[in-house]
Amino acid sequence: MGKATGFMEIERQVPKKRDPRDRVQDWQDIHVTPPKSDIEQQASRCMDCGVPFCQAGTNVPGSDEIGCPVYNLIPEWNDLVYHGRWKDALERLHKTNNFPEFTGKVCPAPCEGSCTVAIDDDAVTIKSIEWQIVENGFKEGWIKAKPPRKRTGKRVAVIGSGPAGLAAAAQLNKVGHTVVVYEKEDRVGGLLTYGIPDVKLPYETVMRRVRILEEEGITFKTNVNIGETISWEQLNNDYSAVILCTGAQVPRGVSDVPGHDAKGVHFAMDFLTQNTKSLLDSKHEDGQYISAAGKNVIVIGGGDTGVDCITTSVRHGAKSIAQFDINKIKGETRNDGNPWPLFPLTFAKEDGHKEAEAVYGEDPRAYQWLTTRFVTDDDGVLVGLEAVQAETVFENGQKLRKPITGSEKVWDADLVLLAIGFTGPERELLEQMGVKTTNRGTVDAEYGQYNTSVPSVYAAGDNRRGQSLVVWAIHEGREAAREVDRYLMGSTILV
Amino acid sequence: MNRIGGRSNTGEGGEDPDRFTVDDNGDLRRSAIKQVASGRFGVTSHYLVNADEIQIKVAQGAKPGEGGQLPGNKVYPWVAKVRGTTAGVGLISPPPHHDIYSIEDLAQLIHDLKHSNPDARISVKLVSGTGVGTIAAGVAKGRADGIVISGYDGGTGAAAKTSIKHTGLPWEIGLADAHQTLVMNGLRNRIKLETDGKMMTGRDLVVATLLGAEEYALSTAPLVVLGCVMMRVCHIDTCPVGIATQNPELRKKFAGDPEHVVNFMTFIAEEMRELMAELGFTKIDDMIGRADLLEQREDVIGEKAKQLDLRSLLYRPNPENQSAHFGTSEQEHLVGESLDTTMLMDSCLPAIENKTPLKRSYPVWSINRAVGTVIGSMITKRYGAEGLPEDTLDLTFTGSAGQSFGAFVPKGMTLRLVGDSNDYIGKGLSGGKIYVHPHEDAPLEPEKNIIVGNTSLYGATSGEAYISGIAGERFCVRNSGAKVVVEGVGDHALEYMTGGTVVVLGDTGKNYAAGMSGGVSYVYNPRASFEAHCNRELVELDQLEQHDADELKTLITAHVEHTKSPIGNRILANWDEEKTHFVKVIPTDYRNMLKAIDTSIKEGISEEEAVMAAFDESKRAKAVVK
DSSP: OOOTTHHHHOOOOOOOBOOHHHHTTSOSOOBOOOOHHHHHHHHTTOOOOSSOGGGOOEEOTTSOEESOTTOOOHHHHHHHHHTTOHHHHHHHHHHHOSOHHHHHHHOOOHHHHHOGGGGTSOOOOHHHHHHHHHHHHHHHTOOOOOOOSSOOOOEEEEEOOSHHHHHHHHHHHHTTOEEEEEOSSSSTTTIIIIISOTTTSOHHHHHHHHHHHHHTTOEEEOSOOBTTTBOHHHHHHHOSEEEEOOOOOEEOOOTTSTTTTOBTEEEHHHHHHHHHHHHHHHTTTTOOSOOOTTOEEEEEOOSHHHHHHHHHHHHHTOSEEEEEESSOOOOSSOOTTSOTTSOOOOOOOOHHHHHHHHHHSSOOEEESEEEEEEEEOTTSBEEEEEEEEEEEEEETTEEEEEEOTTOOEEEEOSEEEEOSOEEEOOHHHHHHHTOOBOTTSSBOOOTTTOBOSSTTEEEOSHHHHOSOOHHHHHHHHHHHHHHHHHHHHSSOOOO | OTTTTOOOBOOTTOOOGGGGSBOTTSOBOSOSEEEEOTTOTTOOHHHHHTOSEEEEESOOSSSTTSOOEEOGGGOOHHHHHHHTSOTTOOEEOOSSOTTOSSHHHHHHHHHHHHHHOTTSEEEEEEEOOTTHHHHHHHHHHTTOSEEEEEOSSSOOTTSOHHHHSSOSOOHHHHHHHHHHHHHHTTOGGGSEEEEESSOOSHHHHHHHHHHTOSEEOOOHHHHHHTTOOOOSOTTTTOOTTSSSOOOHHHHTTOOOOHHHHHHHHHHHHHHHHHHHHHHTOSOHHHHTTOGGGOOOOSOOOSHHHHTOOOTTTTOOSSTTOGGGGSOOSOOOOOGGGSHIIIIIHHHHHHHHHHTOOEEEEEEEOTTOOSTTHHHHHHHHHHHGGGOSSTTSEEEEEEEEEOTTTTTTOBTTEEEEEEEEEOTTTTTTOEEEEEEEEOOTTOOOOGGGSEEEOSSTTTTOOEEEEEESSEEOSSTTTTOEEEEEEESOOOTTTTTTOEEEEEEEOSOOOSSBTTTOOEEEEEEEOTTSOSGGGBOOSSEEEEOOOHHHHHHHHHHHHHHHHHHOOHHHHHHHHTHHHHGGGEEEEEEHHHHHHHHHHHHHHHTTOOHHHHHHHHHHHHHHHHSOOO
16 A cells, blocks of 8 residues: 555645646646656555545446546555556556546546545545656656457447547457547547647647557548448448447537627637647648637636636637636535535636636636627627526426526627537437437447447447546447457457 | 443443543443453453443454454553553453353353443353354353344454455354254343344344344444445554544544434434334334244355255244243342342441441352452442542451452452462452462461462452462463562463563463563562563563662562561562562563653653653654655
8 A cells, every 4th residue: 555644644746737827828738747756755645445435436326426437446556656666557557547648637537536535635646646657658668559469350440539439449459359440530539639728638649649559450540421431331331340439529509599690609619629720730820720819708618628718718819718607606615415425516726727817817717607698790790798697596306597687797708619518429420320319319328338229339438428528438438349349259358 | 322222332442431421411422331352451340330231252253263453553642541551552352361261251250240230231242153052052041141143244444354354154144043042942031132243224133133133233334424434444543534543633534423323323223113114013022033034035146155045044943932032031140149248238338338447357168259349349339430448348258269259349448368269369450459368277388389260360450469379370361550469370471461560479380471561570580490481572571670679579568468478578588689589571562661751751741741752752663664
């Protein structure tokens, strides 16, 4: 175990990131590699719990996750890191997580919320320890391609190269199946590449892993839209099994709000995707992106995607930024309905918030604002929005937003970014394939089984689950690969 | 638990007397059940009279046969105080009770404890195991009021990893065995049957009832209710929820509340009531032992599990007579027939009440067991741990005393035995004084003859004993504070001793001072034969320093004064030379702690702080570095 009394002696210390004032000047990674000794010391805070909630990976109905969804063996590799056994720690980490370099940077870390130290102290810095285990592994050259010794002769197609698709492909390839990953965009990675800003998860980090996967024998085909470029029939003929990992990309809109079609109202994902594509293609020189430069930006939606919009807008040089959150400001401590070990619903300042604060002098968040109308000039160009503050109330089991009279306000806005979630996967391909969907619009495939209504077709990740975390996508990709292997071979050694 | 009519259990580590008085809000924090285990930690007269039930822990369901261990870094000064040991020095509960080597011995201990508090029930905790029914029958015949069948499933987070799994048996097996055996032998209605071992739900309790239990113990579940997260670090003093620790910093993290336990127990009772309603019962008494209502499940997975045949587990003997299936009558403890009640009471009661000194003589025979124990319990009930002024009751007995002479007698009682004694003299001595010497007409040389039996002064906590003659085996085992002089001892003397002073003016048997972690002993060793008999795993042999010699001389002088010991006389007569023939036996850790405390006191720190400082220092020294 770590050091028995480590949690009593050492304080939690998260590795420092680049100074917000400096980092908003460029598009470089915001992370800074901490000294190894710091990480070893932080790992010693782990208590090696008799019942380690951090690795439990459970969903409590009606609530958030408890513990790591990929069941990372956290106490074990914390102990190894504490004892300086970094290579062993890396092996232990790779047992459960194919891509710790992604989760180590962008996971909201339900593990830390469930850490036993966090009952009334600060959690072990599990996320940054994970990140450093894998970064150190790359630095030392320990992470190399390990192609399978034998091929089974079975061909599997994975549609979508986001975290679920990559994890499924990696696992299937490991047991000898021939895997082809199809991506409709021009670059591999799905949301890892185009959803998450490059400063948080650089494209190079994704490609570093993809190159290893290619060396191991996986084929990636970009700019292929299944259903258009290749027909479903042909795909079905060419492969023994197919895994759908297309994500939940249909954004939730504001069609009930007057003026929603104003010029200057965009979906967050369009904004983020175009930005990263233009950045990677030409360092923004092609101008093929929605610019926030000199604009009053309002981000609608208090979640992570909203924060990513802030991160990007700050770097564009927006005139002002506000982020609308429909909910009340969260408390510093957990409330009664959100006890440990549930994911803590407490106030947190994300990287984007810190950057906006550094540039504009204040936290960009505005709480309980409900947009009632988008205001345009005569040309239909957005100039502002009308909003009212609202109470969230539950009546007859229905969640209602009740406007507070007298709180109406007109906000200046030249650019509105809608980051209020996704409604589900894109439907065209699913309809063409004849895959049954649930009433939520997600693919109908049972958790743990992943088989859809169409024989030999499986589904994993957001298109089955609805929008979720990278770590859940990896988890589902791994498990779906297990089920496909079982289907193809009759039994499986994958977990 | 007292709020809801339940009973909590002290466990084997004693209890802080601060809990024996009622709080302002009417809560009584003391545990109703006082456990008496092999270590006898803190088992004083005061502890015993504050019990509704005294439980003899023969073994525990988890890690049966291993005994308990408390590492030194958890023996905080206030823990040491309650346990009668030294802060910072690790403690071992011996696997066996040194006064139980047969079922008769157990009956004797039941007898002693009943006399130490005639108002308390005496129960015996057994482990679920093959043949536990036979043992239970013996325990029932030994006049226990209750039997606990402990299963393997629960158990302490401090257990060694090798002892957590595949150790012990489920309570279901032992309970059914015990219940059936007791019913078939007509013994079941004399006793109450209790079971424990990871009972978590009302359903568990219902199953236990149907298999024959009328009382149930839960601990893991209520602990979780109080915040336990099953860290399994109970033994290393890092409990992050402040339960299994005495570290003040960690105790701050404790978030439990008595209300939580009250709620939990209410839910358990409610679930049990619902299941009872489904089964059509209105009373627990009608349910006990109705094993015929249980069925073996058919839908089990696993080849081995499918082959299980539970018919003998679900057998119900004597099915017509439900009244044979639960405790309906009281055990006959014969407290009314003891020497204390029949002869001593009349003159002693007024003396106790008025604190008037009393000097009396009585004859004693070997059938008189636990002489003085009931009178002692009356003093403690009346005056608490304080007892009476020294020598208030000065009682002389002439003859051959039965077992457990002077067991648990408190301060203010002086028992002089002229003659000899059976086993267990001075068991649990709690401040009283015992003098034993041969009759002046006896033609014996005391230092060459055995005068008291085995296991004398076992678990003595304070007081004095002067024995002119040789003692049997296992002398002063687990002594934690008594000052004793004796003229020879058998094998295994001073085992697991944690405090007090023992002077031996003659030969010792082998394995002297095994597991001794506190206190000192001076052994007369003119022929240099002692070294070979001493178990030096934990102790060191030293020369006497001046203050040691002074203490020794005082004790021998008292010995001679009270017993007219010839050898004592001879030694004193030639003291300057004879004192060089003594060797001092002292545990290494204990000596280091004393030294550290002494140094701090000399630096002007108060004794309390000095003890704490010494404890912290020893803890740091023991802390594992990486």
